[in-house]
Amino acid sequence: MVNQERRLLPGAGSVMKHRDARRLSLILLFMPLALWIVLLILLPHIGMGILSLREKIGPRQYEFGLANYIAFFQEPIYWHIMARTAVISLLVTVLALIVGFPVSYYIAKIAGPRTRGAMFMFCLIPLWVSDLIRAFGWILLLRETGVISGILQWTGLASAPVELLYNDAAVVVGLVYTVMLFMIVPLTSTLDGMDDAMIEAGYNLGGNGLTVLRRIIIPYAMPGIVSGSIIVFMLTAGSYLTPVLLGGKYSSWFTQTIYDQFITRYNWESGAAFGFLLLFFTSFVVWIGLKLSGQSLSSTVARS
Amino acid sequence: MTTPTAPDLKCSGVCKNFGPVQAVADISFEIPSGTFFSILGPSGCGKTTLMRMIAGFEEPSAGDIFIKGRSVLNVPPNRRNVKMVFQHLALFPMMNVFENIAYGLRCIGTDRDEIARKVQDVLNRVALPDVGEREIHQLSGGQKQRIAIARCMVLDPDVLLLDEPLGALDLKLREAMKIELKLLQNQFDTTFVYITHDQSEALVMSDRVAVMNDGRFEQIGTPQELYHRPQTAFVAGFVGDSNRWSGKVTGTRGAEVTLETEGGTVVRSRPGDGTKVATGDAVELFVRPEFIELVHRTPRQKRTGLSGKVDNLLFNGANSRALVRLATGDLVEVDVTLTGGTDDVKPGEEVSLSWSTKNAVCFPARAAS
Ligand SMILES: Nc1ncnc2c1ncn2[C@@H]1O[C@H](COP(=O)(O)OP(=O)(O)OP(=O)(O)O)[C@@H](O)[C@H]1O
Numbered sequence A: 001m002v003n004q005e006r007r008l009l010p011g012a013g014s015v016m017k018h019r020d021a022r023r024l025s026l027i028l029l030f031m032p033l034a035l036w037i038v039l040l041i042l043l044p045h046i047g048m049g050i051l052s053l054r055e056k057i058g059p060r061q062y063e064f065g066l067a068n069y070i071a072f073f074q075e076p077i078y079w080h081i082m083a084r085t086a087v088i089s090l091l092v093t094v095l096a097l098i099v100g101f102p103v104s105y106y107i108a109k110i111a112g113p114r115t116r117g118a119m120f121m122f123c124l125i126p127l128w129v130s131d132l133i134r135a136f137g138w139i140l141l142l143r144e145t146g147v148i149s150g151i152l153q154w155t156g157l158a159s160a161p162v163e164l165l166y167n168d169a170a171v172v173v174g175l176v177y178t179v180m181l182f183m184i185v186p187l188t189s190t191l192d193g194m195d196d197a198m199i200e201a202g203y204n205l206g207g208n209g210l211t212v213l214r215r216i217i218i219p220y221a222m223p224g225i226v227s228g229s230i231i232v233f234m235l236t237a238g239s240y241l242t243p244v245l246l247g248g249k250y251s252s253w254f255t256q257t258i259y260d261q262f263i264t265r266y267n268w269e270s271g272a273a274f275g276f277l278l279l280f281f282t283s284f285v286v287w288i289g290l291k292l293s294g295q296s297l298s299s300t301v302a303r304s
Numbered sequence B: 001m002t003t004p005t006a007p008d009l010k011c012s013g014v015c016k017n018f019g020p021v022q023a024v025a026d027i028s029f030e031i032p033s034g035t036f037f038s039i040l041g042p043s044g045c046g047k048t049t050l051m052r053m054i055a056g057f058e059e060p061s062a063g064d065i066f067i068k069g070r071s072v073l074n075v076p077p078n079r080r081n082v083k084m085v086f087q088h089l090a091l092f093p094m095m096n097v098f099e100n101i102a103y104g105l106r107c108i109g110t111d112r113d114e115i116a117r118k119v120q121d122v123l124n125r126v127a128l129p130d131v132g133e134r135e136i137h138q139l140s141g142g143q144k145q146r147i148a149i150a151r152c153m154v155l156d157p158d159v160l161l162l163d164e165p166l167g168a169l170d171l172k173l174r175e176a177m178k179i180e181l182k183l184l185q186n187q188f189d190t191t192f193v194y195i196t197h198d199q200s201e202a203l204v205m206s207d208r209v210a211v212m213n214d215g216r217f218e219q220i221g222t223p224q225e226l227y228h229r230p231q232t233a234f235v236a237g238f239v240g241d242s243n244r245w246s247g248k249v250t251g252t253r254g255a256e257v258t259l260e261t262e263g264g265t266v267v268r269s270r271p272g273d274g275t276k277v278a279t280g281d282a283v284e285l286f287v288r289p290e291f292i293e294l295v296h297r298t299p300r301q302k303r304t305g306l307s308g309k310v311d312n313l314l315f316n317g318a319n320s321r322a323l324v325r326l327a328t329g330d331l332v333e334v335d336v337t338l339t340g341g342t343d344d345v346k347p348g349e350e351v352s353l354s355w356s357t358k359n360a361v362c363f364p365a366r367a368a369s
């Protein structure tokens, strides 16, 4: 590329100097990003990778090996927790999609410009408070002495206090609420790029509402659906606070297992290995999702 | 029931208000079967709104629309046998050409062999037999155009609506597509309703043209009628090029009107069809550049025409124009033939202009314009 340009502009010395300056400024511009990637993403992962491959053979005695990974496969409880995490995360992803799609469609296609801004705002507000506060908000609503229980008793629908916390449903609801925005933003931006005339053409050529949705809107929004789902799935599977606070001690979320290894058992080696296993496993699920939907990672990420 | 003589499309008293804005005001017309009908009007005059009402995307505020003699007011867009080619075509980018064309057939539940046969047939008819497997982005602008038409025509519509489909194309391609569209319409023998703000598109292609302004139809007629016998000042000014002057009537004799322009030129003309003017009325006068005869003026020669001086020559091959400044100061555009020979008019030359009274049309000036 550069060689070709040189041939096109023979003997342009000042142009070359100018270009060097441009390249330098480009490098400087990308420096923070590069540092961020190397220091905060690459280095810790390499460190964890090495850590996860250390086998403990005695007090303060280590050997290089895969024992930490093998331990995971030998203990069915770990397996179950991992599968459970994946299934609930998938459920959360699907629910977020089902709830998020109409909202995105409304924001992108139906709402006027002012309503659109307001609705985006409403989706954003929950993100202004921390995870912790949000989870406590749910606890206030759902606990035995909480708002919903109170209302149920007051209206006479329940005779005694109802405990709505510490079950899978509470975890799912809390997670859907937390990750909703990450589904809505990519979906809205893909739908926003869709020409309204395309939907009208769908009707004009004889399609009913369902046909237009199935054959035109959803295929068009597919890149947004896939990238939103990837983000939501990854965030959910890797979340810690919401499942622990809403699901209680025994919510059996895989991140909790990792936390246990690191903090309770002080077994960093196995914790690191579990962390990598979670990463591999969720990546594998995403890969299957991409294959099934016929999308490629680069195309979906570029579109949204 | 449908009678054999029912027009393909009929609108009666159709209005559309968007809040205080009246986009379409009381439009009535009929289009007989197999006509290439154009709606010509400046931007924002309500053409798209009218078309969207016909297609069913907007509900008329008043009036009724009939397709093949049947009112379609309560028929949803997907049940009307009116297909539409959108301004930006709205081909489905996630489907290939075959799927785009098959979409409508799938919607009405045609079986697979029939779909394959019909799609191939319509592709042959638009002269693109081999593009079925291509993706939309692999087509050229003109090919996309034809696929958009094919996608509608495969459903055998009663009426095909086209909303400025050539707007996005470059000039050369637009010229070629004009002729092609006309040929396609002949071939499919379907009623086309074509929207445009480009008068040359409307004149070249159409059997009948409706000139629209400010939500109303000013005149409906053949291109020749509109061009030679405009009924309103708007039509005279909008269709084709015209010299246009404001003036005052100084006298009438039979069908002939004498008027004086604001610049002071005295001209004889005829009132436009269906209009009446009286002495003292403010009028607008229209004379087409090609009806003006330009003669070199030799000194002492006595001529009946208006004398003036060539200000400028606008050379454009066969469409060259001369700008002539009359003695009174009015500027006139005149079509001239420039052969490159010695008797061509030259800037600065004294000339005299004349035209026959029947080619100078005047209309009462409207308060608004
Ligand atoms: N949904 C709407 N709400 C309010 N006003 C509208 C709406 N659609 C159109 N209008 C108004 O109605 C008038 C006619 O619009 P329309 O789109 O029919 O014009 P057009 O003749 O198709 O113009 P163009 O040649 O630029 O496409 C315009 O003044 C426009 O502002």
Ligand SMILES: [Mg+2]
Pocket (backbone or CB within 6 Å): B047, B048, B049
């Ligand atoms: Mg329009």
